[in-house]
Amino acid sequence: MTHPRFTHLALGARRGSRAVVAQAAALAFAALALPVHAGLEEGRAKAQVCAACHGADGNSPSPEIPSLAGQPAQFIVSALYMFREGRRVNAQMTPFVEKLSNADLNDLSLFYASLRLAPPKLKMPDDQVARARAVTEKNNCVACHTPTFVGQQHIPRVAGQHKAYLLTQLKGFKAGTRADIDGTMTSAAQGLAADELELVADYLSSFSPP
Ligand code: HEC
Ligand code: HEC
Structure with missing residues (x-):
């Protein structure tokens, strides 16, 4: 836990089990130490069973299912870890992670992190952008x-x-029902007023990084 990458994760452990946070961090650290290219190609093969829901190129065709393209590899490892350990539960998703090894988590994360997220289709009016920002x-x-x-x-x-996925997650964090690895996101969501949830979900989903 001394690696600088995990300083934030360690300090953020307010809720839940510190042991789980430490394990997830150690796992993600191990992931980054593996040879990237080999893992990525393994990940591509292992991701075939995920494609029906998350899209063959990591862009999910369903508004309720998250796209995975371009996610930081470390986030994907921690999300999969949370599902595998039963700390985050979803009837559609959980059956696909139960039997995955740590190496599978690493390989899948490298594959999805290497893909490009499709540009947003919607544009928000400028006055709303300023408010949401x-x-x-x-x-x-x-x-x-x-x-x-x-x-x-x-x-x-x-x-x-x-947007639909983001809105569901934000509502979940605010209500304390969405799993959260270190509790920091649940705290952050408390500052959002009910009428700001949709505004923010709209803004983020239409945001195109330069
Ligand atoms: C039957 C559909 C389905 C399949 C197949 C599936 N997933 Fe998922 N996945 C979901 C849904 C639905 C969610 C959102 C769950 C929630 O709302 O908490 C999700 C969430 C995720 C997340 C969290 C993303 C985030 O932004 O929080 C990751 C990572 C993920 N899936 C990876 C995978 C991988 C890797 C596979 C294949 C091994 C896979 N999924 C197979 C439906 C599926
Ligand atoms: C202290 C750091 C921190 C702050 C501040 C923060 N977040 Fe987060 N956020 C996280 C972490 C960590 C996660 C992943 C939690 C998990 O899956 O266990 C997350 C997850 C999310 C997710 C779920 C995305 C997905 O793919 O599942 C959304 C949406 C989100 N944050 C939006 C926001 C918004 C909007 C704000 C401001 C109101 C915010 N975050 C402030 C750290 C933060």
């Missing part, structure tokens, strides 16, 4: 997810993600 700055969304929302380390990319 202010909300994301006031609530520090930009500090963790980065100013262009491409994510970093164990923090997901939210730019260009499906």
